[in-house]
Amino acid sequence: MSSTAQLQPVLDRIDADFDNSLERLFALLRIKSISADPAFAGDCKAAADHLARDIATLGFATEVRPTAGHPAIVAKANGSKDGRPHVLFYGHYDVQPVDPLNLWHRPPFEPAVTTHADGRKIIVARGAEDDKGQLMTFVEACRAWKSVAGSLPVDVTIVIEGEEEVGSKNFVPFLESNKEDLKADFALVCDTGMWDPNTPAITTSLRGLVYEEVRIKAANRDLHSGIFGGGAQNPIRVLTRILGGLFDDDGHITIPGFYDGVKDLPPDILAQWKKLNLTPESFLKPIGLSIPAGEKGRLLIEQISSRPTCDVNGIIGGYTGEGSKTVIPAEASAKVSFRLVEGQDPAKIRKAFRDYVTARLPGDCSAEFGDHSSAPAIALDWNMKPLAAARRALTDEWGKEALLIGSGASIPIVADFKRTLGLDTVLVGFGLEDDNIHSPNEKYDLKSFHKGIRSWARILAALAEMKG
Amino acid sequence: MSSTAQLQPVLDRIDADFDNSLERLFALLRIKSISADPAFAGDCKAAADHLARDIATLGFATEVRPTAGHPAIVAKANGSKDGRPHVLFYGHYDVQPVDPLNLWHRPPFEPAVTTHADGRKIIVARGAEDDKGQLMTFVEACRAWKSVAGSLPVDVTIVIEGEEEVGSKNFVPFLESNKEDLKADFALVCDTGMWDPNTPAITTSLRGLVYEEVRIKAANRDLHSGIFGGGAQNPIRVLTRILGGLFDDDGHITIPGFYDGVKDLPPDILAQWKKLNLTPESFLKPIGLSIPAGEKGRLLIEQISSRPTCDVNGIIGGYTGEGSKTVIPAEASAKVSFRLVEGQDPAKIRKAFRDYVTARLPGDCSAEFGDHSSAPAIALDWNMKPLAAARRALTDEWGKEALLIGSGASIPIVADFKRTLGLDTVLVGFGLEDDNIHSPNEKYDLKSFHKGIRSWARILAALAEMKG
Numbered sequence: 033m034s035s036t037a038q039l040q041p042v043l044d045r046i047d048a049d050f051d052n053s054l055e056r057l058f059a060l061l062r063i064k065s066i067s068a069d070p071a072f073a074g075d076c077k078a079a080a081d082h083l084a085r086d087i088a089t090l091g092f093a094t095e096v097r098p099t100a101g102h103p104a105i106v107a108k109a110n111g112s113k114d115g116r117p118h119v120l121f122y123g124h125y126d127v128q129p130v131d132p133l134n135l136w137h138r139p140p141f142e143p144a145v146t147t148h149a150d151g152r153k154i155i156v157a158r159g160a161e162d163d164k165g166q167l168m169t170f171v172e173a174c175r176a177w178k179s180v181a182g183s184l185p186v187d188v189t190i191v192i193e194g195e196e197e198v199g200s201k202n203f204v205p206f207l208e209s210n211k212e213d214l215k216a217d218f219a220l221v222c223d224t225g226m227w228d229p230n231t232p233a234i235t236t237s238l239r240g241l242v243y244e245e246v247r248i249k250a251a252n253r254d255l256h257s258g259i260f261g262g263g264a265q266n267p268i269r270v271l272t273r274i275l276g277g278l279f280d281d282d283g284h285i286t287i288p289g290f291y292d293g294v295k296d297l298p299p300d301i302l303a304q305w306k307k308l309n310l311t312p313e314s315f316l317k318p319i320g321l322s323i324p325a326g327e328k329g330r331l332l333i334e335q336i337s338s339r340p341t342c343d344v345n346g347i348i349g350g351y352t353g354e355g356s357k358t359v360i361p362a363e364a365s366a367k368v369s370f371r372l373v374e375g376q377d378p379a380k381i382r383k384a385f386r387d388y389v390t391a392r393l394p395g396d397c398s399a400e401f402g403d404h405s406s407a408p409a410i411a412l413d414w415n416m417k418p419l420a421a422a423r424r425a426l427t428d429e430w431g432k433e434a435l436l437i438g439s440g441a442s443i444p445i446v447a448d449f450k451r452t453l454g455l456d457t458v459l460v461g462f463g464l465e466d467d468n469i470h471s472p473n474e475k476y477d478l479k480s481f482h483k484g485i486r487s488w489a490r491i492l493a494a495l496a497e498m499k500g
Numbered sequence: 501m502s503s504t505a506q507l508q509p510v511l512d513r514i515d516a517d518f519d520n521s522l523e524r525l526f527a528l529l530r531i532k533s534i535s536a537d538p539a540f541a542g543d544c545k546a547a548a549d550h551l552a553r554d555i556a557t558l559g560f561a562t563e564v565r566p567t568a569g570h571p572a573i574v575a576k577a578n579g580s581k582d583g584r585p586h587v588l589f590y591g592h593y594d595v596q597p598v599d600p601l602n603l604w605h606r607p608p609f610e611p612a613v614t615t616h617a618d619g620r621k622i623i624v625a626r627g628a629e630d631d632k633g634q635l636m637t638f639v640e641a642c643r644a645w646k647s648v649a650g651s652l653p654v655d656v657t658i659v660i661e662g663e664e665e666v667g668s669k670n671f672v673p674f675l676e677s678n679k680e681d682l683k684a685d686f687a688l689v690c691d692t693g694m695w696d697p698n699t700p701a702i703t704t705s706l707r708g709l710v711y712e713e714v715r716i717k718a719a720n721r722d723l724h725s726g727i728f729g730g731g732a733q734n735p736i737r738v739l740t741r742i743l744g745g746l747f748d749d750d751g752h753i754t755i756p757g758f759y760d761g762v763k764d765l766p767p768d769i770l771a772q773w774k775k776l777n778l779t780p781e782s783f784l785k786p787i788g789l790s791i792p793a794g795e796k797g798r799l800l801i802e803q804i805s806s807r808p809t810c811d812v813n814g815i816i817g818g819y820t821g822e823g824s825k826t827v828i829p830a831e832a833s834a835k836v837s838f839r840l841v842e843g844q845d846p847a848k849i850r851k852a853f854r855d856y857v858t859a860r861l862p863g864d865c866s867a868e869f870g871d872h873s874s875a876p877a878i879a880l881d882w883n884m885k886p887l888a889a890a891r892r893a894l895t896d897e898w899g900k901e902a903l904l905i906g907s908g909a910s911i912p913i914v915a916d917f918k919r920t921l922g923l924d925t926v927l928v929g930f931g932l933e934d935d936n937i938h939s940p941n942e943k944y945d946l947k948s949f950h951k952g953i954r955s956w957a958r959i960l961a962a963l964a965e966m967k968g
Contacts, residue, residue: 356536359939
């Protein structure tokens with residue numbers, strides 16, 4: 033029986049088994065696999081073990097393999113039919129920290145289905161979308177295929193890492209050293225979003241990322257501002273002055289050379305994007321804002337997807353507790369990240385930022401830098417065959433043409449797959465803008481989870497039918 | 501017997517009893533009376549009770565009296581001889597928070613005598629100087645007088661509060677409502693410093709203080725910088741831009757009207773100060789700095805004592821934990837304080853700062869302000885009689901002429917004594933610049949403590965001999 037003929041029973045099976053799919057997702061969501069905080073290393077290991085056991089039940093040859101950091105999972109279901117496409121599916125079981133905890137409406141690791149203000153059913157938990165919910169859409173699609181057809185329509189290797197939220201520093205060497213074992217024809221990644229709750233999308237460009245930490249030091253100890261104020265340099269003054277100068281009045285980033293190599297959108301793409309009509313009303317109003325904060329003279333959709341940006345993601349210095357303390361601190365620090373676009377070299381941007389800070393240091397101050405992660409921007413081939421197959425499958429499932437879109441976020445693994453394994457990637461995901469990923473009250477629409485599973489079931493069939 | 505005749509046995513007694521004086525100070529230093537943190541309210545009460553019991557043993561009629569915040573102590577030893585001067589001694593038993601705790605070389609509430617790098621013996625603990633060590637110099641001087649002479653040479657009321665480090669908000673109403681009970685001829689305060697380890701000083705001018713908290717808010721929740729970066733306003737960007745603009749390139753504060761009413765020093769005082777030759781080498785080198793950070797064209801001694809200043813005392817926003825998080829926070833906040841000089845009105849400065857921030861807010865951002873404390877600058881009468889008596893006594897004890905100096909720090913209670921009780925204040929203290937008050941490893945020189953007690957014993961005698 034062809035994959036196409038088997039598809040309907042697979043979809044029916046997904047619908048019938050959906051409550052169990054949800055319970056399996058919940059079991060994963062209950063594990064506090066926060067990769068950034070060493071206190072949760074045991075939970076990360078537990079998440080890997082749990083997920084590996086679950087995937088093994090689908091007939092995959094599954095292993096939890098150590099890395100220099102949190103472990104990775106490698107699972108293989110190879111039909112060994114010559115000529116079948118072989119896909120490498122990627123996801124990550126680690127999640128972002130949950131602070132500020134007091135803003136969560138329910139405990140972040142006690143998943144539940146609740147009703148959104150507008151009536152949508154949503155799954156609420158840290159990782160509900162990013163990336164546990166998303167990766168489970170693929171796992172559950174495999175389960176349905178296995179259960180109905182006895183096997184998957186294509187060869188599948190699943191690789192799941194535990195350090196995506198902290199820059200995948202140990203996963204990239206892992207890819208290098210498991211190159212032979214991870215051979216495939218192309219990669220599938222489920223870590224992106226839809227255009228809107230009813231319109232599926234495939235992401236074909238991704239912004240890159242450079243994430244820096246900078247610490248400004250002045251005196252050799254904290255000082256009393258009454259005694260030393262006016263005489264001693266204050267690192268917060270220096271840090272705010274430097275960071276405060278990163279933007280000009282029109283929202284352009286002032287670091288010399290920052291925009292070198294950045295190209296304007298081709299006119300045809302710009303015309304398409306204009307038609308999408310992404311307005312402040314639709315994009316910013318739900319988060320309480322109304323004014324696009326990026327470069328003046330650019331469409332909002334350009335600001336968030338095709339233009340490079342800078343954000344201070346964190347800052348701390350001096351006394352930040354209750355009440356007041358008249359202290360001049362010895363140091364102050366900030367986490368600063370840049371979203372990069374095609375044409376920008378992460379190493380050059382990092383150096384330009386460090387040079388910018390160093391050039392602005394007054395006497396008596398020093399700067400220390402830390403490097404959290406870096407990845408170049410990605411532009412994928414819009415014409416690759418698996419992408420066309422996936423697009424057709426998504427359009428069938430959702431009843432609306434799947435859009436090809438640019439994403440403002442970075443998925444550095446896409447570049448790593450190309451470089452280490454020689455693989456192109458198809459990025460399909462079911463996230464929505466209001467999913468609050470990386471924020472309190474992260475959620476995943478129940479519809480995204482359900483139709484996400486169905487979408488992957490269709491994509492697997494479409495890939496099997498794909499002409500080489 | 502005259503006070504003068506009794507002085508030598510009192511001084512001898514102080515020397516003989518010094519180890520016990522130290523042990524009594526240690527007992528007070530062990531109490532974690534951090535007023536800023538509500539978690540230590542019980543410790544503040546314990547410090548008040550402990551100190552009251554100790555002072556009661558000197559024959560003072562002593563009471564721990566409630567305020568709307570931490571309690572105050574009122575203790576009276578009135579000889580009721582007509583015509584004797586009546587002094588009101590003031591100190592505070594509360595201390596600053598101890599963070600960052602990891603920078604302390606020993607636990608902050610386990611006092612010990614250690615040896616400074618240059619050989620000086622020092623008492624190390626939070627509050628060793630500010631103000632437990634300082635206030636105990638007076639208490640121990642009274643103890644010696646009582647022990648040798650059976651009574652004090654002048655009438656003394658001691659008032660000790662527990663909220664000096666958080667702005668004395670509840671102590672000022674307490675003064676108002678205990679006005680009759682706190683009548684005296686003048687006030688003595690031991691919360692200031694010497695000129696150097698061998699040169700005593702009386703402080704005759706104090707900078708004022710305005711302490712503000714500002715919180716910038718933008719989106720209604722934390723956002724993912726990949727999805728929203730470039731489109732959504734970032735409150736840290738706004739806060740750093742505003743705070744980063746508070747100073748011009750010459751170190752002047754840019755808030756409109758900030759310097760209104762500020763006068764240059766009289767030429768004769770400026771000439772005296774020039775002679776003191778306060779150099780970056782002597783003042784800044786011990787704290788690891790070399791370049792005066794204040795207004796260009798001013799002497800360092802002006803920058804730290806007669807010129808108004810601004811310091812950001814704390815800043816926080818976004819993710820500040822281990823590793824990285826690509827978040828655009830919903831808010832960011834800072835604690836900002838201003839040291840004021842004669843001619844500046846705290847209310848006007850507060851309003852000017854708030855106007856400055858508000859005028860610079862971009863669309864979609866709001867600012868919330870909090871008021872931690874405010875006090876005008878103080879200029880005391882250099883010619884008041886008790887000041888001359890104290891100066892003579894200090895000169896006798898230290899063998900070097902006591903200097904009359906300006907202090908960069910605020911002691912708002914001095915203005916409150918004048919306003920509520922009509923009292924002038926004499927400010928005598930034995931702190932040193934390297935005492936690390938408000939910082940890790942706070943210390944008080946053993947010599948400051950010992951000769952501080954002896955100094956007060958002499959001052960009490962000199963005040964008794966003072967011609968009305």
